Amino acid sequence: MSGNEQVATEPPGALAPPERHVEELERVVIRFVGDSGDGMQLTGSEFSRVIARAGNAFATHPDYPSEIRAPTGTLFGVSGFQIQFAANRVFTSGDAPDVLVAMNPAALKTNLGELARGSVLLVNSGAFTAANLARAGYASNPLEDGSLDSYRLIAVDISLLTARALAGSGLSKKEADRCKNYFALGLMLCLFGRPIEGEIADVAERFAHIPRFAEANVTALRAGYGFAEASELFASTFEVRAAPPQPGTYRSITGNQATALGFVAASELSATPLFLGSYPITPATDILHELTTLRNFNITTFQAEDEIAGICSAIGAAWGGHLALTTTSGPGMALKTEALGLVTMLELPLVIVNVQRAGPSTGLPTKTEQADLLQALYGRHGECPIPVIAARSPADCFDAALEACRIAVKYMTPVILLTDGGIANAAEPWRVPDVASLPRIEVKYRTEADGFAPYARDEFLARPWVTPGTPGMEHRIGGLEKDFLSGNLSHDAQNHQRMVEVRAAKVAGIAAELPPLVVDGPDAGELLVVGWGSTWGAIAEARRQAEAAGIAVAHLHLRHLNPLPADLDEILARYRTILVPELNLGQLSRLLRERCLREVQTLHKVQGRPFRVSEILARIKAISAGAEHE
Amino acid sequence: MNDRLDCSKESVAVSLTRKDFESEQDVRWCPGCGDYSLLAQIQKLLPQLGIARENFAFVSGIGCSSRFPYYMDTYGMHAIHGRAPAVASGLKLARPELSVWVVTGDGDALAIGGNHFIHAIRRNIGLKIVLLNNRIYGLTKGQFSPTTELGEKTKTSPYGNIDRPFSAAALALGAGATFVARVVDTDLAQLGPILARAAAHPGTAFVEVLQNCIVFNDGAYAALTDKKQRDELRLVLEHGQPLRFGSNGERGIRLAGLRPEIVSVAGAPGVPEGEGVALSELAVHDESDPHGSLAFLLAQFAAPEFPLPLGIFRAVAAPAFEDMNAAIEDTARQQRGAGDLASLLAGGDTWTVA
The missing domain is CATH 3.40.920.10 (Pyruvate-ferredoxin oxidoreductase, PFOR, domain III)
Known part of the structure; x- marks a missing residue:
């Protein structure tokens, strides 16, 4: 031109x-x-x-x-x-x-x-x-x-x-x-x-x-x-030019669409009706829009009067045997935290989606950020462990939604799924999966009254899912501490400690079944870039460009933030420098420091925008050149 | 609806008794608490409804009244403060065949849970909401509540309460309630039948129980329950009957336009010859009035100006939310066909790479 x-x-x-x-x-x-x-x-x-x-x-x-x-x-x-x-x-x-x-x-x-x-x-x-x-x-x-x-x-x-x-x-x-x-x-x-x-x-x-x-x-x-x-x-x-990727049928999909479809798939794959209780909030509302139009599936959507009713209605539906979820963004997440304590006590399956946006408060509501990670892990009252997973790209929201549902029903626990405004509205091509190839999700309601105890646990420490309407198993659950087995009210000191510890052990135990982590790039050496969530694309591209420029750098991207995978420590130990690019002031960095008792470098950005590849690449080059930063 | 979740009502055949609804838990309300009365009446009522025990669910929030589900041998959830209507709404939508009850209090339903309370009512979802109104925070030991009367001295109003109280019935009616009743905890003759009416009402049924807190607000309703005074202070609502009160029905309510006034009833005992107004001039209670303006007016009656109405303010038919929700599913299936995952995933604008 x-x-x-x-x-x-x-x-x-x-x-x-x-x-x-x-x-x-x-x-x-x-x-x-x-x-x-x-x-x-x-x-x-x-x-x-x-x-x-x-x-x-x-x-x-x-x-x-x-x-x-x-x-x-x-x-x-x-x-x-x-x-x-x-x-x-x-x-x-x-x-x-x-x-x-x-x-x-x-x-x-x-x-x-x-x-x-x-x-x-x-x-x-x-x-x-x-x-x-x-x-x-x-x-x-x-x-x-x-x-x-x-x-x-x-x-x-x-x-x-x-x-x-x-x-x-x-x-x-x-x-x-x-x-x-x-x-x-x-x-x-x-x-x-x-x-x-x-x-x-x-x-x-x-x-x-x-x-x-x-x-x-x-x-x-x-x-x-x-x-x-x-x-x-x-x-x-x-x-x-277009170079054809893997053969198959493709479609363009946004993160919010993929999240919604993931939940529909989880419902179908578990033969369990889906329930969404939600209150409109940017940038999460599109998930509610999507699922509301799909009422021809086994789906109930409920536009609640507020964020609290969004999650509480979902808790009621989960009790009733539905695969229940609530969708929100940061400020709404804050409103739901009391109910997160309840559902942790109830030990019912529930998925909470936080499509993060730039905060605090109303912040930059249409812009992206990853600053709710620590809120997801710790933002509650009492010892209240909840599994946390994150999606790394628009299409990946589909798999992440499936994984959240799988953990929720297997372990009878709430699960927080973190996406963000960046991937929620962004689109990319998605290779449409063959339904037959998707893993089934096993859901079992207990109907056998003999030997039933509401808080008896299986080998994964999950309690039985018994829905109202099941004859001969009437029982009461609630937010008060309960007896280790019967679930009846218990103010016994030893029992409380036992229950706090078993709830923690149940969530920690998820790490045992997580697949081995996959590192892109050299499996040991100078630099490992660790990311989570939507920074995946920018880190992957920066790594590719660094490699093309002759710099050896590895990339590890975490799906599971709580519990962290068991092989994380061993992998991190193989690299001299750990760099964590995050759209916050260093939240994963803090978790990694605590977990591995070692220093990590943070590359932080809080401008309401995703990382540019060049920003990450510059830091990689600087580290590679032996420059001191931070 | 998933087949596995569809519990049919056909399994009811066994006849149940009150004992079947008593849980093994020790009841921990204060001796003499009005909550005992409601518990007994509900345990008496449920076996008569022809519903299998496993198909009842009781949901509560926080407060003395919210301990209720623990004492019922049904499915129950003691949830969090004020949120019981929201939890119960989710359960009812998921499982419309269940009989879902919410037991709440004046703080739980009207203060912290006010939003969920009015919106459940607005939707007319099939919940039975029973509010034990003792006009005080009992579990936290004696602070004023949204129904505490003006001037009342409590732990947080040592110089007298300046918070104007709600009429729970007026609030419910303002939210569009299709069934509203008020009853005194000790009035067993009225409590049982009203609960039975509430249980049979499609949509949200709201029952306010005036309940005495023996520790922190004892005597709140003493005059109303005192045999010597009560007939002068309460107005018992009877459908199709003129609004009369007094030990001999010698007083009544007449409407001057939209303004209610208390009049003597001509010919009633104690009313001097030639005084009073004809019975035909009194307002006649109509719980099924579609506009509900008389009900709303009555719900705002308060001492000392007016007697306190007791009974059913309003009982009108309207579509229940869960039924409309089911109809949406039918519409969606008619318009889009039964959901098919494979075609959904491959929907939208696709392209194929060979």
């Missing part, structure tokens, strides 16, 4: 399309940014679908403000969507964009800093009005004052061209203006040499309930594509 800057409002004449050079790239990062009403999330996810269909690997990261519709044109109302796609293996949505699509001055201003000089910058020049420039705090128009000279600027009056394309469509000016994201999408599809037919069919389907919008969006999409094709704006187009 040439470095010339152009501002175009007129489509070129209907001549033959100009000849273009095709630049082949290994990977590309595109960021769509605009006003929160500009439809950037939709544009981004539609673009992802096109990429997915072509068989490219990809990862996305939506970044939106907490206001639904912030005042138009403001810096705080900017909404973004980033996608990285490549021939194969994409670990993250990418550090900095190679292509920035900015729909207004505010979007340009808030994102330009991350765009490398020489990168492609596509802007909607029509939104660069005096009013919008003023709202974004620009003293002069950056499209005209030369400040963008070092970028490959392509300025297109998307507003005007969309309005013209839709003249006579019967849409109001405002309605027509809302179609400009499809014009932008058309431009991008042409720039990346992707066909628009599939997308046209998708738009028709998405807006099938409002035919005139379906038609208008298709018109805008075609107009954008046609404009790009015919104009000389793009001196070259890009191609990112």
Whole structure:
């Protein structure tokens, strides 16, 4: 692509399309940014679908403000969507964009800093009005004052061209203006040499309930594509080849979708009805949305009056024999902690999903963080051990949800599943599993009254699951300490200690059945990077790049945070330096120090954003070079 | 519903007695506590309902009243403070065939658990909620509760209570309750039949039991239960009957628009010749009134201005939440077909790599 800057409002004449050079790239990062009403999330996810269909690997990261519709044109109302796609293996949505699509001055201003000089910058020049420039705090128009000279600027009056394309469509000016994201999408599809037919069919389907919008969006999409094709704006187009991954059926999936599907699968695989008690909270609510639509399965969803009723209703359903869960995010988790004490005493199976967000308090509710790890482990009253597991990528949420359910019913215990806003809304391709290959989950309710004692335990220290309605086994459970066997109230001093210890031993005992940990990279040496949760992609990619640069570095990623796997100590002992990148101030680091009685280095980030690969790579290189840090 | 969880009611054949519902636990309420009366009445009632013992579940929160499930030989859960309606709602949704009871108190239901209380009622979910109202925090030894009267001296109101009390019945009616009743703990003639009506009511049934705390608020209802005074202080609600009180029914409630007033009943014993209003002028109680405005008005009657209404304020039919929930499942299956995991997982926008 040439470095010339152009501002175009007129489509070129209907001549033959100009000849273009095709630049082949290994990977590309595109960021769509605009006003929160500009439809950037939709544009981004539609673009992802096109990429997915072509068989490219990809990862996305939506970044939106907490206001639904912030005042138009403001810096705080900017909404973004980033996608990285490549021939194969994409670990993250990418550090900095190679292509920035900015729909207004505010979007340009808030994102330009991350765009490398020489990168492609596509802007909607029509939104660069005096009013919008003023709202974004620009003293002069950056499209005209030369400040963008070092970028490959392509300025297109998307507003005007969309309005013209839709003249006579019967849409109001405002309605027509809302179609400009499809014009932008058309431009991008042409720039990346992707066909628009599939997308046209998708738009028709998405807006099938409002035919005139379906038609208008298709018109805008075609107009954008046609404009790009015919104009000389793009001196070259890009191609990112797709290298087919493992054979199978694939779909694009977000973390929240995968979490919901994981629970449906757990219900089906255990032949146990599913119950979700939940209260809406960002960014967890999509799990409730997903499961609520799936009531044709053996699923009950209950939108409770508050977070407390969310978990308490789930406890009631678990008592009734359902595979019960509650979904929330940090502040909601805080409200549920009293009930976590109850369910630990009751020893009923329950899965609590915390889709973490940046806190404390309301914090940055639409941004990501991993700062609830210690809350998950310790944030309760009394000695209250609860297994904690974490998902490492959007698709991995499926497996993590299955694992949480398996532990819950096998050990008759609540289980906390940690995901976060980063992977909850991000999408990646998922190879759809064969149902027959998924492991069954064994659920047994006790119905044999002979020899029954409510708190008698099996070899895993789990007590029997007896649901109300079972004849001859009526008994009482509750939050008061209970007798070791009968479950009757007991204030006996020795009995309390025995019960506290057995509840702890039950959870600790899970470590015995965990599969051996897998380390990527050398199995001993200078540096081991240990991560948990959503940092997996950035660490994996950083490790790959370090290795390519000749630096030997290993990566260990933890699924189980409580109990920690039994072979952890031995693995950590094989490396001279342990580095823990975390989206908090060092919570896993603290656990590892305590567990292994050794120093670990923390790379912390609390900006509401995932790690960039480069941030982790820089630290790896620094350690490798023997530099001292922290 | 999973087949394994579907306990049929057909197993009831055996006839049960009160003894079948007494657990082995020693009852630990203070001697003379009003809670004993409710326990006895419930244990007497349940065998008559034609429901197998294993299909009863009692859920409670925290407080003296919430020890109740331990003394019942049914399934029971002593949960956490104020949350019993939420736990019970989850159980009822999961297992709609069970008879689910919530036993609570004025602090548990109206203070810490106020939100769950009103929302359970609002949904009309099939729970039987029995509130033992002693107008005091007993288990924590004597602090004022949301029903403690103004001016009352308690451990946390040594200069007199300045918290205006709730009428639990008015609160329930305000939340849209379809069954609301109030009864005195010692009034066995009324308690049993009202509990039976509550048990038979589809949807949420709310029964407030005025219960004497013998240790921390003894005598809270002394006047109301004193044989010499009680007829002047209580208004017994009877469906279809005029609102009358007094030892000879010599007084009644007349409505002047929306304003209730106490009048003498012409011709009643003790009412001088030529005085009083005709019986036909008195307001007539209608527990099935769909609008419930008279019930709401009555629920706000309080001493000393008015006699305290006892009996059933409201009993109207409305769809139960668990039935509507089951209908949603049917609708979903009609619209989407029975759930199939393989096609769900492979749903959405898929592509195949050969």
